[in-house]
Structure formats: C-alpha cells, structure tokens
Amino acid sequence: MQDVQIKDDVAFLLKELAEREHISATELIGQLIKSHQSEITKRDELKEFFKSYQKDFEGFKFNREEANQR
Numbered sequence: 001m002q003d004v005q006i007k008d009d010v011a012f013l014l015k016e017l018a019e020r021e022h023i024s025a026t027e028l029i030g031q032l033i034k035s036h037q038s039e040i041t042k043r044d045e046l047k048e049f050f051k052s053y054q055k056d057f058e059g060f061k062f063n064r065e066e067a068n069q070r
Helices: 008-019 023-050 064-070
Strands: none
Touching: 008 023
C-alpha cells in the first residue's frame, strides 16, 4: 500500500464527506475511485461504439452555389 498526500482543504472535505456518509475516509476514497473507473469505462465503451459512425471530413468544403444548383 502507498501513502497518499493531499492538500489540507481536500483532506478537510474528505473528512466532512466521510462523516456525512458514516464511513471511513479510506472507504470513501475507494468508492470514489471505483465510481470514477466505472465512468471512464462507460465513456470508453461509448467512444468505441460511435467510432464506426465517425466520418472523415478532412478536405470537405461546402459550396452553397453548387448545392443550390442541384
């Protein structure tokens, strides 16, 4: 296990939140990390899902006159 150093204001907030949730600061940090990891995983899954729908529009230029002629 590693020691983690945090700023005093963050430590104060951590202590307040842990007391409000009636759990230890260590448990709260663990829950926050797991929750954040879950969000990252969901975001990565969404990126992967939408990857097939992305189009490369590099070099594309809209020409209004040409579009109006159609």
